[in-house]
Amino acid sequence: MLFRENPVLQRELISNLRMTRGFLLLFAYVAGLGMLVYAAWPANQTLDLARPEEAQKLVNLFFFGQYILVSLMTPSFAAGAITGERERESYEMLLASPLRPGSIVLGKLLASLTPLAELMICSLPIVMLCLPLGGVSLYEVLVAYVAMICSVGLFGMISLWCSSFFQRTSASLVASYMLILPLAMAGVLVWRALQQAAELRIMVVLAIVPIACLSVGALLWADVCRRLIKPPDLGSGGKQAIDLETEAKEAVGLYIERDQFPDKLFAPPKRTTFLDDDANPIYDKEMRSEIFSQGTLMLRLVIQISMGLALPVMAVCLFMQRQLAPWYIAYVLLFNLLVGPVFSADSLTSERERSTLDLLLTTLITPWQMLWGKLLSGLRVSSVLTSFLLWPVFLACLMPVGYWPNLLTMGGYFLIVGITATTTAITALFCSTVFKKSSSSLMCSYLVLATLFLAPVAANVFVQTFAAASNAAGVVAVAQATSPFAAAFNLPLTLDEWTNVERINTNIFWGYLGFSALYGGVLLLAMTQLFKVRWRVSE
Known part of the structure; x- marks a missing residue:
């Protein structure tokens, strides 16, 4: 039920792999990486194997580009895994099926990561063309792919975890990007910092990265399964309007006071009076009802994550350096x-x-x-x-x-x-x-x-x-x-x-x-x- 006979996985793979956009994405991805390598290929007719710096730059550029592209694409595949069921009004039917939560989560995760796995596999022939230039060994290439696979698996689990919290795919997508981008940039910085210590980098990638990704992924996996066993929004179709009193009781961390400054600048309170004659009803409806009809969870997370990341960046960039x-x-x-x-x-x-x-x-x-x-x-x-x-x-x-x-x-x-x-x-x-x-x-x-x-x-x-x-x-x-x-x-x-x-x-x-x-x-x-x-x- 987990792998071979997982109906969630089979249904998602059939629907996703039959779409034209999958083939177009694969073609654009491989063509883009191929053009990147072709444009950066050394122009010298004779290669000096004693100076492999140009080859190292080329391979590093290839891996950095692929890593950033795959990291950015991961939320687009996984952030709507559960919110999409809510938006299609099939969420409750999925929970009422005899499938275990672990099977549902595994099916959604593997279906989301399969297109990304195709992209990484299809890029292997391109990177193999760079090996004869020297400067990079086959072991370093394998280590880079191990790091990329572990990172993409963790990013997919983070996106799936965000998808279990929100009612809309857009909110889940933004929260996923806010969490994934700092991790992706940290991965790039660590990889570059260990560039001169190849053995240490191989040891770190093979010993620490998989364990860290599996540990964090397992915790997120357990939390998503727990939410599927006892869903807080069952019976509402995921479209309930959250009032201020309910949100105040269930809010975690920052709570937005919609009648206080500066919160009312972006989350005004609900209207209790009639509109003015010259008021725009579209603007009033969007600001007071539509944007915040599902509560302010996404808004609170965005504020807390962005401000938390901004503090060290601000201290270094504006005052220290x-x-x-x-x-x-x-x-x-x-x-x-x-x-x-x-x-x-x-x-x-x-x-x-x-x-x-x-x-x-x-x-x-x-x-x-x-x-x-x-x-x-x-x-x-x-x-x-x-x-x-x-x-x-x-x-x-x-x-x-x-x-x-x-x-x-x-x-x-x-x-x-x-x-x-x-x-x-x-x-x-x-x-x-x-x-x-x-x-x-x-x-x-x-x-x-x-x-x-x-x-x-x-x-x-x-x-x-x-x-x-x-x-x-x-x-x-x-x-x-x-x-x-x-x-x-x-x-x-x-x-x-x-x-x-x-x-x-x-x-x-x-x-x-x-x-x-x-x-x-x-x-x-x-x-x-x-x-x-x-x-x-x-x-």
Whole structure:
């Protein structure tokens, strides 16, 4: 019942492996890694085996790229394993079946990890091509794959554990990313720190990593099984509305007071009076009922995890090593990239899923009111959450720690974060307008934003490492105008005995401002036309 005759595993594998997107994902993944190795392949016709540094850089780049890609894709497969059953209204039928909780959890976990296993197996021929270059032994390749397999298994279990706590896939996905990304970055840093000690790295990976991953995974496994045995939401279809009194009794850790400042900025209390005549009912409904109808568990976890991670980053980057201030801004931007789309990606897809979109479109509310009501409600929550992380930057500007001569640069940081928050919200709302499912809309939002924000930075690092003198360097420099990360790192910062003026290009900052304005305007116009033309709605 656990493996060969597990109906959950069989059903998930059949439905997932027959989808076209699985083959497209496999092709794109292998083609991308192949192009990466081809572009970084040494151009010398004769290889100097006594100098394997270039081969080591190539193999390390291959493994780091694959590790980050697989880590980012793991929640997309596993975070909706249980929340998807709730959204399809099949959760209670699954619990009423004769299957044991362990069988259900194992089936969901293996089905989620199978596509990732296919990707890692199909990448083996590519890495084998790098072995003849020297510098890396077969044992190191095997150790790298062991570390990657153990990490992906743990990340899948973390995503499944988050899926058992939340009612919506979007909330589970964000919580999974908030937990997995720090672990993935820690894994990269440890691997690089042990680069000069190959034997020690092999010992650590083979002796410590599997035991640690199995131990943590077993604890999460037991907790998920316990929740399936005694589900707290059985009998409600997972769609119950949680009132303030119930949430106050069951809340763990931080509790949000929706009638107190600053909590009411992003979680206003429920309305007890009539709407004003000129009020937007869409905005009021989204802010007071829709976004927080399932409680504030996801919100509380996001605040606690983000602030807990921000404390050491803030101390090091803003006060101890002030030249690293752009890295703290990068952390804030990454937080908004993860959290921002969640509150906007299901704005219209949720209406379709509840079959209320037709009713909404037959009301007297204009398309423009629907559009800005949906946009501002999601943007308000994400921007307030992001602003919590900007308070240390504001305090650093007030304190005499060396930032007073850089007030224009600090203002540029605030402007970049604000524009990025708006861009993420508009992108997620556009995806919600185009797609029919909230999960598809959210994943497309992450894909588009990662392509715009992160891909140019990764391409610049790649070009500077392997092809600094090529013509591609100029193209990549122009492409960085789409990335807020590149814009933040290209603002002048002058401190005591340190300056980065010689290494920056302020045109990237101005290019980002111009691109964001053009990009946001085009998407707003496109969404307005979709409301008018696609659904035949007139103002």
